[in-house]
Amino acid sequence: MIAEAGLVALWLAAALAFLQLALAWFGLVGGKDELLEAMRPVAVTQGVLTGLSFLLLITLFVQSDMSVALVATNSHSMKPWLYKVAGTWGNHEGSMLLWVTVMGVAGGAVALFERALRRDTHMATLGAQAAISLGFYAFLLFASNPFARLETPPPDGQGLNPLLQDPGLAFHPPTLYVGYVGLSVAFSFAVGALLTRRVDAAFAKAMRPWVLAAWIMLTLGITAGSYWAYYELGWGGWWFWDPVENASLMPWLAATALLHSATVLATRDALRAWTIMLAVVAFSMSMVGTFLVRSGILTSVHAFAVDPQRGTFILGLLALYIGGALALFALRIGTVREGQQFELVSRETTLVINNLLLTVILGLVLIGTLYPLMTEAFGHKVSVGPPYFDRIVGPITLVLVMFMAAGPLTRWRKDRAKAVGTRMLVPAIVLVVAFVALGALAWGRMGILPFLGLTVAAAVAVGSVAPLWKRNLRRTPLFNWGMVIAHLGCAVSLAGMASDSAFTVEKLVAAKPGDTISTAGWTLHFDRIVPVAGDNWTALQGDMTVSRGNGAAVAIHPQSRFFTNPPTTTTEAALLTRWDGQLYVVLGQEAEQGRWQMRIWWKPFVTLIWLGGIMIALGGALALLGRERRGWVMKIRKRRAMA
Amino acid sequence: MTRTLIWLPLLLFLAFFGLFASGLLKPDDHLINSRLVGQPLPAFSLPAAASDRPALDSTEFATGKPRLLNIFASWCVPCAAEAPQLLALKQAGVEIDAIAIRDARPDVDRFLTRYGNPYTRIGLDARSTVQMALGSSGVPETFVVDGRGKILHQHIGDIRADDVPDILKIVKDAR
Amino acid sequence: MKRLLALILLVFAAPALAQTALPPAPYADRQLDDPALEAKARDLMTTIRCLTCQSQSIADSNASLAGDMRSEIRQRIAQGEAPEHIRAWLIQRYGDWVSYVPTAAPILWPLWAAPLVLLFLGGLLVRSRIRRRRR
Numbered sequence: 040m041i042a043e044a045g046l047v048a049l050w051l052a053a054a055l056a057f058l059q060l061a062l063a064w065f066g067l068v069g070g071k072d073e074l075l076e077a078m079r080p081v082a083v084t085q086g087v088l089t090g091l092s093f094l095l096l097i098t099l100f101v102q103s104d105m106s107v108a109l110v111a112t113n114s115h116s117m118k119p120w121l122y123k124v125a126g127t128w129g130n131h132e133g134s135m136l137l138w139v140t141v142m143g144v145a146g147g148a149v150a151l152f153e154r155a156l157r158r159d160t161h162m163a164t165l166g167a168q169a170a171i172s173l174g175f176y177a178f179l180l181f182a183s184n185p186f187a188r189l190e191t192p193p194p195d196g197q198g199l200n201p202l203l204q205d206p207g208l209a210f211h212p213p214t215l216y217v218g219y220v221g222l223s224v225a226f227s228f229a230v231g232a233l234l235t236r237r238v239d240a241a242f243a244k245a246m247r248p249w250v251l252a253a254w255i256m257l258t259l260g261i262t263a264g265s266y267w268a269y270y271e272l273g274w275g276g277w278w279f280w281d282p283v284e285n286a287s288l289m290p291w292l293a294a295t296a297l298l299h300s301a302t303v304l305a306t307r308d309a310l311r312a313w314t315i316m317l318a319v320v321a322f323s324m325s326m327v328g329t330f331l332v333r334s335g336i337l338t339s340v341h342a343f344a345v346d347p348q349r350g351t352f353i354l355g356l357l358a359l360y361i362g363g364a365l366a367l368f369a370l371r372i373g374t375v376r377e378g379q380q381f382e383l384v385s386r387e388t389t390l391v392i393n394n395l396l397l398t399v400i401l402g403l404v405l406i407g408t409l410y411p412l413m414t415e416a417f418g419h420k421v422s423v424g425p426p427y428f429d430r431i432v433g434p435i436t437l438v439l440v441m442f443m444a445a446g447p448l449t450r451w452r453k454d455r456a457k458a459v460g461t462r463m464l465v466p467a468i469v470l471v472v473a474f475v476a477l478g479a480l481a482w483g484r485m486g487i488l489p490f491l492g493l494t495v496a497a498a499v500a501v502g503s504v505a506p507l508w509k510r511n512l513r514r515t516p517l518f519n520w521g522m523v524i525a526h527l528g529c530a531v532s533l534a535g536m537a538s539d540s541a542f543t544v545e546k547l548v549a550a551k552p553g554d555t556i557s558t559a560g561w562t563l564h565f566d567r568i569v570p571v572a573g574d575n576w577t578a579l580q581g582d583m584t585v586s587r588g589n590g591a592a593v594a595i596h597p598q599s600r601f602f603t604n605p606p607t608t609t610t611e612a613a614l615l616t617r618w619d620g621q622l623y624v625v626l627g628q629e630a631e632q633g634r635w636q637m638r639i640w641w642k643p644f645v646t647l648i649w650l651g652g653i654m655i656a657l658g659g660a661l662a663l664l665g666r667e668r669r670g671w672v673m674k675i676r677k678r679r680a681m682a
Numbered sequence: 683m684t685r686t687l688i689w690l691p692l693l694l695f696l697a698f699f700g701l702f703a704s705g706l707l708k709p710d711d712h713l714i715n716s717r718l719v720g721q722p723l724p725a726f727s728l729p730a731a732a733s734d735r736p737a738l739d740s741t742e743f744a745t746g747k748p749r750l751l752n753i754f755a756s757w758c759v760p761c762a763a764e765a766p767q768l769l770a771l772k773q774a775g776v777e778i779d780a781i782a783i784r785d786a787r788p789d790v791d792r793f794l795t796r797y798g799n800p801y802t803r804i805g806l807d808a809r810s811t812v813q814m815a816l817g818s819s820g821v822p823e824t825f826v827v828d829g830r831g832k833i834l835h836q837h838i839g840d841i842r843a844d845d846v847p848d849i850l851k852i853v854k855d856a857r
Numbered sequence: 858m859k860r861l862l863a864l865i866l867l868v869f870a871a872p873a874l875a876q877t878a879l880p881p882a883p884y885a886d887r888q889l890d891d892p893a894l895e896a897k898a899r900d901l902m903t904t905i906r907c908l909t910c911q912s913q914s915i916a917d918s919n920a921s922l923a924g925d926m927r928s929e930i931r932q933r934i935a936q937g938e939a940p941e942h943i944r945a946w947l948i949q950r951y952g953d954w955v956s957y958v959p960t961a962a963p964i965l966w967p968l969w970a971a972p973l974v975l976l977f978l979g980g981l982l983v984r985s986r987i988r989r990r991r992r
Contacts, residue, residue, distance in 0.1 A: 272917070274916070274917040276917060279912075279913070279917070281912055282912070309986075310986075312688075316691065319691075323695075327698075330702065334702075334705070334706060336702065336705035336706060337705075337912075338712060338911050338912045339911060339912050347706055350706050351706055354699070354702055354703065354706065357699070357702075358699055361695055362692065362695060362696070362699070365691050365692040365695050366692055368688070368691065368692075369688045369689045369691070369692055372688050373685070373688060380986055380987060380988040381986055381987050381988060382987075382988055383987050383988070388987060391983050391986055391987075392983060395979040395980070395982070395983050396979075398979065399972070399975045399976055399979050402971070402975050403971055403972055403975065406968065406971050407968070407971075409698070409701065410959075410965075410968050412701055412705050413701060414964050414965075415705075415708070416701070416704055416708075417964065419953070419962075419964050420714065420952055420953065420954040421953045421954060421959060421960075421962075421964070421965060422906050422953070422954050422955070422956060422957050422959075423957075423959055423968065424904065424906065424914070424957025424958070425903070425904070425914075425957060426904050426957050426958040427957070427958065427959050427968070431971075431972050435972070435976075545888075545899070546888070547886045547887060547888050548887075549886065549887065627886060627919075628881065628919075630880050630881065630886075631880045636881070636886045638886070714908055714951055714952065714954055714955070715952075716950060716951070717948075717949060717950055717951065717952050718949075718950060784921060784925070808882075809882045809925050809928060809929070810882075810921075810922055810925035810926070810929075811925070811929060813922070813925075814925070814926065814929060814947075814950065815950070816950070817949075817950030817951050819908035819909065819922070819951065820908065820909055820922070
């Protein structure tokens with residue numbers, strides 16, 4: 040019954056999306072703004088129905104209802120409770136249902152909470168949101184029904200890919216999805232503005248919080264995904280420039296650029312066409328990413344739910360929506376003035392350069408990711424991997440973060456070069472001092488990129504907090520705090536990345552129980568190998584004690600895990616976090632004479648990478664809260680004044 | 683200028699669309715072919731992998747008669763699956779030499795007793811060194827080498843029954 | 858009981874998953890004694906693509922062929938062979954695909970030119986937004 044109810048809810052939601060689209064059409068063509076009031080409940084109900092349908096699917100997974108095909112192929116009755124829930128989105132159909140749910144709920148939220156937008160633009164936006172949703176409802180209902188039943192249910196189910204049986208799965212995909220799909224709102228706003236020819240500061244102000252919210256979730260999702268890959272794959276790497284990783288990075292780059300160009304549009308009423316373009320590109324990148332991941336046209340370590348047929352469907356949707364939006368852009372944008380030009384020394388200029396660099400990085404990641412596909416069309420197989428991206432994207436990123444620190448130190452409209460110079464004096468001194476000091480200490484012992492990375496990180500960290508200098512901290516608006524923390528987070532993350540590549544110590548050994556290994560100031564005693572069993576796995580576990588200097592000994596337990604449903608072996612690294620880094624120990628294969636292969640890494644300050652990611656997201660959240668709170672405060676004041 | 687420029691994003695998108703569509707349409711091909719096809723066999727000399735077959739040396743290929751060089755391993759399941767096809771090729775008069783990858787003599791002996799032995803010589807490549815030198819990326823693989831020691835063809839994966847005529851033809855043409 | 862059964866299964870099932878009958882090659886997971894040579898080998902290994910994996914370098918792979926390749930590379934580096942010579946040797950056999958560093962083959966020229974072209978076009982776009990002279 041539950042499965043049928045879920046399906047009915049989904050069909051109803053699709054019908055409401057159709058109604059929403061129709062209402063928008065009649066409202067816009069007939070110039071009837073009051074239809075917006077009719078659209079609000081429709082959009083909200085649609086959001087509620089999609090949410091309900093998703094909750095019902097979770098219920099089916101928790102109950103292990105093996106008569107539902109999706110549950111039978113992706114779950115197992117012996118699986119721990121958390122992974123039963125997480126299993127809901129650990130597969131194609133479930134994750135597409137999550138996709139439409141986020142889309143539906145976001146649409147409902149736009150209908151309910153958005154009050155700043157002009158009514159006709161609001162209608163067009165909701166209409167656009169309904170139009171994209173319809174495509175994905177069709178995909179779900181006709182090509183990937185998550186509620187399909189089996190005639191003869193199996194007793195236990197086939198189980199979930201063990202790599203996915205990890206707390207990371209409970210958190211990473213939903214967050215990333217909310218971000219990915221949240222960008223559909225920006226897309227709908229852009230289409231709405233183009234349709235009603237209202238691309239102005241008010242529009243940018245209305246759009247910005249929605250972009251910010253999606254961007255926060257994307258940041259968190261990517262940070263979590265990177266950490267997940269770091270400890271789960273067992274090779275000590277946290278970013279591999281793999282196609283799937285790039286697919287998640289591209290929407291983030293576009294959204295970051297959009298966030299800043301929307302600020303220029305909101306403040307100075309310029310960069311109109313550019314902002315619209317970025318809003319379209321951001322969601323396009325979400326769809327392209329989903330296409331690349333699902334279609335399997337590129338090989339990836341993280342390949343997920345690959346099926347060319349689904350790829351075809353997604354490609355169709357891609358052509359319809361992105362092609363449509365870009366055609367609309369070309370037809371309409373000619374009527375939009377681009378706005379004023381900028382003074383050379385002004386915050387606008389730094390933001391435009393920031394946008395340029397972010398977009399160039401986005402373009403390079405896109406080209407690098409797809410290049411093997413292009414050459415294959417000419418019968419030539421190539422690989423574009425970390426060395427290319429590091430060498431090309433790395434230096435551009437360093438320039439980008441320097442402009443990032445410079446932006447807030449520059450005034451809007453017009454600034455004096457000398458005044459800017461004075462404000463940047465301290466960061467500049469830090470840059471030079473760090474360069475000289477680090478160069479004297481460690482020249483030739485690390486690569487040029489990590490070296491520059493550490494230097495720039497130090498200067499940018501100081502530059503990021505410089506806008507707070509001489510300000511009354513208690514009266515500093517919350518969104519300024521948000522900006523400072525997010526920018527500081529970038530510097531922190533950069534420092535972590537550079538430190539990891541500059542200072543990591545790697546040790547590979549084949550050790551017997553009883554052996555003692557020392558590396559990078561750590562002493563590791565290999566006590567024994569014991570078999571252990573979990574709910575749905577068994578493992579060989581290495582019992583070890585590690586200590587540093589005269590410090591207390593700590594027990595760690597890296598494992599080599601064996602799952603039976605489906606049969607797979609995974610390595611569970613042991614991570615020991617200290618304030619100045621992480622010890623990463625992996626138990627490998629059995630070697631000759633009772634020895635075991637072990638990989639040990641000491642990674643100084645590697646945790647800063649993810650700490651920085653969290654700071655960036657936190658900064659975004661503070662900015663969102665700050666802006667929204669100011670809106671509420673002003674509304675309350677207005678109401679009081681009227682009373 | 684601006685008039686045409688605003689259509690550029692759409693054109694770029696269409697180019698990407700074409701690329702994606704071609705990526706979907708092309709057959710799934712993750713095989714990495716050896717670049718040495720058409721070139722002389724690299725020089726190598728391997729010890730015997732089986733008790734009743736001699737060792738393998740690259741000089742034994744330039745003897746005027748085309749031969750197959752099969753890359754296999756006793757621990758590889760598809761290798762067992764292609765054994766009947768190799769026996770059929772042997773029946774048809776094709777000389778087959780082999781390299782056993784990352785293997786041990788007792789295991790190879792057991793494999794050959796169980797699945798048959800179509801090989802004239804078998805070399806043991808315990809560290810995949812010769813496999814790398816050949817540009818081979820897995821097991822099983824089969825190279826066709828002509829009478830002057832030149833690699834003519836590489837077959838990646840197990841030889842199925844319907845591959846046998848093609849391989850026979852390549853060997854025949856090489857004479 | 859189920860756990861015990863699973864443990865027994867584990868002990869017997871492990872060899873069935875193995876990709877080889879032999880222990881790993883000598884230098885597959887053993888570092889060279891000279892840290893400078895090991896660093897050289899490591900830099901090369903992280904840029905050679907694993908042939909039997911999805912999308913990983915041989916430095917990040919459990920595949921046995923990747924292990925043999927690591928061993929081969931370490932031994933060659935220890936004998937004084939230059940990393941780029943080894944890369945060329947591998948490309949000669951497996952094609953450009955095997956190197957994660959895109960080579961200088963003509964088909965890869967556009968890839969190397971991409972950053973310059975994009976930065977140049979972007980620069981033009983930015984210049985059009987900035988006022989030349991103060992009024």
